[in-house]
Amino acid sequence: MEKIEEGHFPPKKAESELASVQVETDNPAKKLARQLDFTGGVPGQALTVSLQEHANQIIQPEVIKSSQLTVSMKSTQVISPQPQLQQHILLMPMQQAPVLPPQPLIRPLSMQSSSEAKDGTPKKPKQCNCKHSRCLKLYCECFASGIFCDGCNCANCHNNVENEASREEAVEATLERNPNAFRPKIASSPHGTREEREEAGDGLVLPKHNKGCHCKKSGCLKKYCECFQANILCSENCRCMDCKNFEGNEERQAHFHGYHANNMAYLQQTANVAITDAIGSSGYGSPPVNKNRKPQELFSGSMIKDPVHRLGQFQQENQIKASVPPSLLSSIPSTRVSNAAALGPPKPTYRSLLADIIQNHDIKELCSVLIVYAQEAAKILSDEKDASLKQAKHHRKASYPSSGVGKVVPDDCSTGIQAESIRGDESRLDGADVSAERPISPGTLALMCDEQDTTFTAAAAPPNDLTSLSNNTSSQPPHGQGRAEIYPELERIVLAQTRDCLKKLITLGEIKEKKCSLMVRDTDSGRQNNVSSNGVVNTVPPPPPPQQKVDSGTTAANTTRPKVHPPDGK
DNA sequence: GAGTTTGAAACT
């Protein structure tokens, strides 16, 4: 048992160096400093890293190692006047660190949340209560976390600088048994395709327990279970019995339901994600498949009865939190309740409120509209160019018969500048190389023309559909009118249509948000069977009825917008 | 706060 103190392990090479670290504390019994020893297998080369206000953070060895280049290996830290904030994290000597892929460092939840007060302010990290292990075995959370005991309630603690020698022996012994003993137990799964991960969650990498749990009686729904404690689903690595810690399990849902029913902030906290997910997340419509279902549960009566009823989203929310260093979570208020439902507000994943509104075909259709307009514009401008060239030629023959190269002389914005833009845009629209001599962008040009020619915004009746526009185009517009008006008009139409689409999206998103808010309130009254993946109650009619769904070509609110006809002539 | 339960770690 206590071989480690019988000299069974290689003698330490640099105890004197470590002794310099020991000087740091004037409180031998309970060190104020926590240290991570980045010896990387070289005993004695202790690297102390000060982490202001990052008290409970474990630093990934691979990452820290790079900092060894800039930090003195023997640097002696001055104890901070605020020892609770000045944390020295001591990394355990690693054996063959680079074998494993980079892993998110996730500490057991008990360690995570314990560093935070309920109001989110950092407080003293977890204090162990070891009595028989001298805090030199993995039983001790401090030791397992690679930190010195500091203010713990342990007895006969050797996990401090005063007992660095025995501690280091214990570390080596532990590493001898398990080289990954001090590595995070939870790692993002490097396996599986992105689709698979998306299937299981929201496109996030799913953390899972490296070794897996072996629970028998807790159903993996108590903090006895390391997976549950880390807020992750049990995985194929687990060998647990009667596991209920899989996505979709009702008992598990019950744990999470209590918290999320009262938490609307998570919607707002992740609202930004909605922007980027708004389109892509539409692919998440299909329920994620639980990959953690154990064979014995697949046929058990406790299996999911309602496949729609799932809180897998919440699970992934928790996983996100688990993936974030605790120090980064300190700003998130955390409540600590013995129930798993309040394992602390997890940073949620957010499924866009627009996820079901914007469809891929909508985007394609919108693109088609733009393409159509672009083609029409190209056609118009091409025709205009031809006409102007012919006219210029004719004019040149009349005025400068001996002139060499013909050139359109701009006379004003609506003609000359546009002529320049014609050259530029022509090649651009055709997909050819863009003219480098184009001085003004089409947008700028359009704005300039807008400024100078306000007639089309008020007086001129804009073409209400592309057909009329095309007709206008096919029949050469009268010179002096078309070139100055059609191009900005085209652009105006496109921009207006895009604006209308965005407005509609905003409106629909707001509608859905309101319904989502109602759902959150409703879930308090026990209606769980109709919660969809993004938290929208299905009993409420979907916010975007088919006729309301954002369609680049149809928006009821926009009657002036020209109808959109896809390029295929439909 | 004491006692019990639980599962990881340690050990055989």
Next chain:
DNA sequence: CAGTTTCAAACTC
């Protein structure tokens, strides 16, 4: 590798 023991956290009362 499997079974047993030890241990400390989680949980219950």
